[in-house]
Amino acid sequence: MSAARSTLAGAVVATLRRDLLIAYKRKNDLFNPFMFFVLVATLFPIGISPEPEALGEISAGVLWISALLASLLAMDNLFRADFEDGSLELLMLSPHPLYFLVLAKNIAHWLVSGLPIVLVSPLIAYMLNFPEGAYSTLVLTLLLGTPVLSLLGSIGVALTVGLGSRGLILAVITLPMSVPVLIAGTLTVSQTLEGASLSGYLAIMGAMLVAALTLAPLASAAALRISVN
Amino acid sequence: MDKQPSDRTEQVETLTPLLAVDDLFCERDERVLFQNLSFRLAEGQVLQIKGGNGSGKTTLLRILCGLNDNYQGLIRWRGELLANCVEKFHDGMLYLGHRVGVSKVLTPRENLLWSGHLHRQISADEMDAALAQVGLQGFEDSQCFTLSAGQHQRVSLARLLLSEARLWVLDEPFTTLDVRGVTFLENLIGQHSDRGGSVLVTTHHALAVDGLTELTLGVGQMPRGSLS
Numbered sequence: 001m002s003a004a005r006s007t008l009a010g011a012v013v014a015t016l017r018r019d020l021l022i023a024y025k026r027k028n029d030l031f032n033p034f035m036f037f038v039l040v041a042t043l044f045p046i047g048i049s050p051e052p053e054a055l056g057e058i059s060a061g062v063l064w065i066s067a068l069l070a071s072l073l074a075m076d077n078l079f080r081a082d083f084e085d086g087s088l089e090l091l092m093l094s095p096h097p098l099y100f101l102v103l104a105k106n107i108a109h110w111l112v113s114g115l116p117i118v119l120v121s122p123l124i125a126y127m128l129n130f131p132e133g134a135y136s137t138l139v140l141t142l143l144l145g146t147p148v149l150s151l152l153g154s155i156g157v158a159l160t161v162g163l164g165s166r167g168l169i170l171a172v173i174t175l176p177m178s179v180p181v182l183i184a185g186t187l188t189v190s191q192t193l194e195g196a197s198l199s200g201y202l203a204i205m206g207a208m209l210v211a212a213l214t215l216a217p218l219a220s221a222a223a224l225r226i227s228v229n
Numbered sequence: 230m231d232k233q234p235s236d237r238t239e240q241v242e243t244l245t246p247l248l249a250v251d252d253l254f255c256e257r258d259e260r261v262l263f264q265n266l267s268f269r270l271a272e273g274q275v276l277q278i279k280g281g282n283g284s285g286k287t288t289l290l291r292i293l294c295g296l297n298d299n300y301q302g303l304i305r306w307r308g309e310l311l312a313n314c315v316e317k318f319h320d321g322m323l324y325l326g327h328r329v330g331v332s333k334v335l336t337p338r339e340n341l342l343w344s345g346h347l348h349r350q351i352s353a354d355e356m357d358a359a360l361a362q363v364g365l366q367g368f369e370d371s372q373c374f375t376l377s378a379g380q381h382q383r384v385s386l387a388r389l390l391l392s393e394a395r396l397w398v399l400d401e402p403f404t405t406l407d408v409r410g411v412t413f414l415e416n417l418i419g420q421h422s423d424r425g426g427s428v429l430v431t432t433h434h435a436l437a438v439d440g441l442t443e444l445t446l447g448v449g450q451m452p453r454g455s456l457s
Contacts, residue, residue: 005348005350006345014342014343014347018332018335018342022334025334085333086326086327086331090344091347093295093319094347095316095317229296
């Protein structure tokens with residue numbers, strides 16, 4: 001109406017700020033995925049074998065699977081509270097494109113649930129006798145891969161947020177989409193160890209990230225409209 | 230400089246109704262909620278939607294503000310079909326639903342800052358003034374889970390004060406308010422209407438607002454919406 005209408009950037013920043021603030025105030029939600037990641041990864045040596053050689057061989061897979069499960073666990077926080085208190089409706093009735101607002105929520109969510117996992121992964125990798133020389137690759141693949149997991153998960157959450165009892169349905173929707181990321185991530189690490197060139201594999205992961213960034217919020221936004229309906 | 234053209238557009242705007250609904254039909258769970266529902270909402274008009282529990286009041290409001298698209302019929306915003314002017318419509322409309330959109334872990338100020346910025350830029354002073362006006366002075370920085378349901382409702386009323394929307398869509402806004410809150414909101418609706426704004430409101434409460442019009446939704450036996 002008047003000149004005071006907020007800019008798109010203003011609305012996106014406000015949404016990002018709000019979600020980060022909520023995460024900060026709900027410290028439980030903040031630490032749950034992180035703790036889950038650490039716990040799952042530490043259980044493998046106990047369950048399989050504490051032998052350094054055996055651990056080193058499976059460590060990349062363990063880290064990636066733990067990251068995948070942790071991101072799945074964290075997903076539910078993304079829209080649920082907003083759906084229940086009605087904030088989601090406000091978001092959808094904003095004059096700004098829902099795509100960018102959903103993207104802002106996704107970014108905030110990754111910053112509090114994905115980034116800590118990426119940051120702690122070298123430590124857990126060390127514990128699992130991860131082969132030397134591939135640490136940077138591991139962190140890089142997680143850095144490219146966890147946002148994709150987050151973005152894909154957000155589609156599933158958006159679809160199921162209106163359901164009373166969700167149970168495993170979120171996992172059933174999300175996991176098949178996440179498998180390619182898991183394959184690409186572990187493959188990149190193992191290829192590095194065999195001395196192959198990194199760039200091709202990283203390019204594939206980068207392409208996945210770009211595709212997820214551009215397409216997933218669209219799907220999430222559409223799914224949210226259906227859920228709120 | 231551009232005075233003349235803007236005057237002309239304003240004139241056109243007063244001629245076409247703010248919101249025009251034609252032949253609205255909605256069915257839920259194989260039960261017809263309403264059919265052939267048509268009405269106009271002019272600028273400055275306050276329309277109270279009445280009807281028993283389950284008669285589709287909330288559904289109607291959610292359809293009108295675009296949250297529900299399970300309907301047939303035409304809805305026009307300033308003469309334009311709703312689907313073609315979503316952005317303009319969302320710019321000029323403010324919806325206050327059952328779920329008030331107040332996050333419990335945030336403070337009233339943080340909540341308002343976000344919901345306000347989705348629509349327009351608001352300054353800290355404006356926000357403090359609005360919170361004081363709705364009677365939340367002293368509670369600006371307490372987390373919302375320490376506040377009562379009525380106070381949550383008051384946080385959402387502050388959104389009305391900060392908004393420049395022409396159309397307010399209020400779904401049962403009185404339920405959790407105390408007597409003074411009710412009077413305050415009635416005055417607010419009156420002032421909004423005096424300034425040329427329109428209000429769609431559902432409530433079972435007898436509204437003390439001048440020039441109130443009513444629309445009754447029948448339950449089953451009276452499918453035709455009647456405007457009185």
